[in-house]
Amino acid sequence: MKQFYGKKVVVTGAAGGIGRLMALAFAGRGCDVIVTDLNQEGAEKVAAEIRAVGRQAWAYRLDISRVEDIQVFRSRIRKEIGRIDALVNNAGVVYGGVFEMVPIEKHLMTYAVNAAGLVAMTHAFFADLLESPESHILNIASASGFVGLPFGATYASSKWAVIGFSESIRLELQERGFDHVGVTTVCPGYIATGMFDGVRTPKLLPFLEPDKIVAKIMDGVEKNHPYVKEPFMVKSVDLLKGALPQKLWDKAAQALGITSSMMHWKGHGR
Numbered sequence: 001m002k003q004f005y006g007k008k009v010v011v012t013g014a015a016g017g018i019g020r021l022m023a024l025a026f027a028g029r030g031c032d033v034i035v036t037d038l039n040q041e042g043a044e045k046v047a048a049e050i051r052a053v054g055r056q057a058w059a060y061r062l063d064i065s066r067v068e069d070i071q072v073f074r075s076r077i078r079k080e081i082g083r084i085d086a087l088v089n090n091a092g093v094v095y096g097g098v099f100e101m102v103p104i105e106k107h108l109m110t111y112a113v114n115a116a117g118l119v120a121m122t123h124a125f126f127a128d129l130l131e132s133p134e135s136h137i138l139n140i141a142s143a144s145g146f147v148g149l150p151f152g153a154t155y156a157s158s159k160w161a162v163i164g165f166s167e168s169i170r171l172e173l174q175e176r177g178f179d180h181v182g183v184t185t186v187c188p189g190y191i192a193t194g195m196f197d198g199v200r201t202p203k204l205l206p207f208l209e210p211d212k213i214v215a216k217i218m219d220g221v222e223k224n225h226p227y228v229k230e231p232f233m234v235k236s237v238d239l240l241k242g243a244l245p246q247k248l249w250d251k252a253a254q255a256l257g258i259t260s261s262m263m264h265w266k267g268h269g270r
């Protein structure tokens with residue numbers, strides 16, 4: 001998306017973490033932002049921060065695990081604010097731990113938010129994005145969408161789903177000739193927002209600084225990059241996994257500390 005000024009952007013999970021920073025970054029480029037989150041008070045604060053820099057902002061409580069709520073929300077936005085031009089699918093949850101010790105409700109909620117919620121948001125706002133002269137879908141996946149993540153199996157697999165969905169939709173838009181709708185999939189390693197407190201970061205994958213990753217994401221949107229993969233190691237995971245026999249890759253992932261990184265997770269959601 002080259003032109004930002006005056007465009008309307010919906011950001012999910014924007015009350016804190018990188019969602020808040022992305023909402024502020026879009027506003028900093030001249031967009032008006034619809035700030036949504038489970039946490040209404042947090043969303044109101046972020047909307048106030050955006051108004052303080054001179055852009056319009058609206059705050060809504062939205063639980064993206066509830067498909068009916070998403071449909072009502074979209075109709076409300078269309079009526080009260082109008083067509084949107086960009087959708088930032090950022091909201092996400094993680095419930096780490098030994099697989100059978102984590103209640104099944106939490107495993108299933110991980111899919112409901114990270115995968116099904118993201119698909120339902122994209123479905124609800126798709127007509128807006130096709131109608132806009134230049135629009136963008138920004139999906140926040142994870143580096144764990146390329147690898148197995150012990151003690152985070154449903155989190156990682158929800159992000160595998162996001163990557164597969166995002167790539168398929170990007171190619172479907174191209175096949176249908178809708179070149180004005182960009183799609184960027186973001187695959188970061190661990191970010192220092194609190195979501196993954198307690199993890200032992202793997203070798204070559206130190207905690208990313210929220211501000212720095214958001215700057216790379218915005219650059220990716222502006223240049224319409226299909227992927228933003230950070231840090232550098234994440235860019236070569238596909239290549240390594242494709243080139244190495246599975247057993248060798250499993251050993252490499254173990255040696256790098258990827259497979260044990262979640263063992264001491266105590267981030268939000270616990």
Ligand SMILES: NC(=O)c1ccc[n+]([C@@H]2O[C@H](COP(=O)([O-])OP(=O)(O)OC[C@H]3O[C@@H](n4cnc5c(N)ncnc54)[C@H](O)[C@@H]3O)[C@@H](O)[C@H]2O)c1
Nearest residue numbers: 013016017018038063064065090091092142190191193195
């Ligand atoms: N922090 C990391 O290490 C990391 C790494 C890779 C990818 N990500 C992804 O980045 C995104 C943002 O993560 P973050 O680190 O800023 O986390 P965060 O926990 O700080 O922010 C997530 C936000 O999503 C909101 N949320 C949770 N459930 C929701 C629901 N059902 N409906 C609406 N909002 C909901 C929360 O209230 C919160 O404000 C997530 O998708 C996460 O999976 C994070």
